[in-house]
Amino acid sequence: MNVRVLLFASYADALGTDSLQVDVPAPSRVRDLLAAIQERASHAVPPAPLVAVNSEYADLDQVLGADDEVAIIPPVAGG
């Protein structure tokens, strides 16, 4: 299945885009998606970044569906 991945700030700069379509087997977990991204862009994104699925923080074991929007969250720096 094709999962839409949002990138922000330093991660978007490093990958040169603010979104990716990543093909992963169904079902996949967040950690599987991160491994696929690491293959495509090693060193641009750390192995275990903060991740949100559909605008909520998610853990690495969360199972993904094809319609999920996954965001890779660089260290936040608001305020």
Place this chain on the structure above:
Amino acid sequence: MNVRVLLFASYADALGTDSLQVDVPAPSRVRDLLAAIQERASHAVPPAPLVAVNSEYADLDQVLGADDEVAIIPPVAGG
């Protein structure tokens, strides 16, 4: 010697005045002055209130001079 005593808030109301002249022997300490005030107005002022001498908090053993201005400080309630 004659010491000038300032009264505020509930203490001024209780004694019906915002200042007193109190005669105490020289030398006297703050506690002696308070005892003299207790004689004149028992129950209006507690036996060991906060006291300031010349606008600084003072303890009961501080020795008073004739020119000192002594303030009896009711429980403060600023803010």
Place this chain on the structure above:
Amino acid sequence: MRTALIHEPIDAAALLQEVSSHGSGATTLFLGTVREVNDGRDVSGIDYTSYEAMAVRELAKIATEAVEKFGTPHVVVEHRLGALGLGDVSVAIAISHARRGPALDASRYVIEQLKQRVPIWKREHYTDGTREWVDPTRHGVAAPSGGAA
């Protein structure tokens, strides 16, 4: 650093302006205001009185302590005296600092010390026409005390 007892309304926006600095990353403002209920009684207003000569000195001492303890000169405190109505600001503490931790700590330090040390008294007026001097020492530690803040 500046401290004052004033007899006019407090201008909180002016205090924020006064402590602003390009070296600051955090600004805190604390306002004490007259609230409508204290100890279950309906308050209509508060008269603030003071031993002004001493209160001026004690306020300045507290601000100086905050400047030294937290390492910022940007500390401004104003306390209002006189007859205040519901919602009126009785005290304002504006502080700015490079970092948020000390700015927040300094704000709390100043209001706690002010409430313990500065010779200011308040007489609450109640909607039933009575009035009474507020005595925070009559209450237990856990109970809310004082008509403002």
Place this chain on the structure above:
Amino acid sequence: MRTALIHEPIDAAALLQEVSSHGSGATTLFLGTVREVNDGRDVSGIDYTSYEAMAVRELAKIATEAVEKFGTPHVVVEHRLGALGLGDVSVAIAISHARRGPALDASRYVIEQLKQRVPIWKREHYTDGTREWVDPTRHGVAAPSGGAA
């Protein structure tokens, strides 16, 4: 309670007005501002960007937690996004409460949670023409982090 991401300057006086209440004895305002030096480098400005759909939800969650934890509905938080200059306010947290303790605690709770959880990023511009994304996790706990607050 109200939270917002905004792209215009923050009006701190309006936030104070918004949380004012005759039931409140204490009001706190926290402002984060862009400061001129961070980690020893001269800052000329900061661009704030965000994952807005998520940041809006996370900000609202934090404010709701503060409302429940500290027992006051008078919590208003605004975070600004876009290009900010020195001294500009990036975040404002206004809270009022019957008593000062919870008002002060709630203010600290909201800024600490915001800094940990809300997906907002800042790119600092330096006077030497370079610019860099701020990463608070690169620093030790004891070091000042972030260009604002």
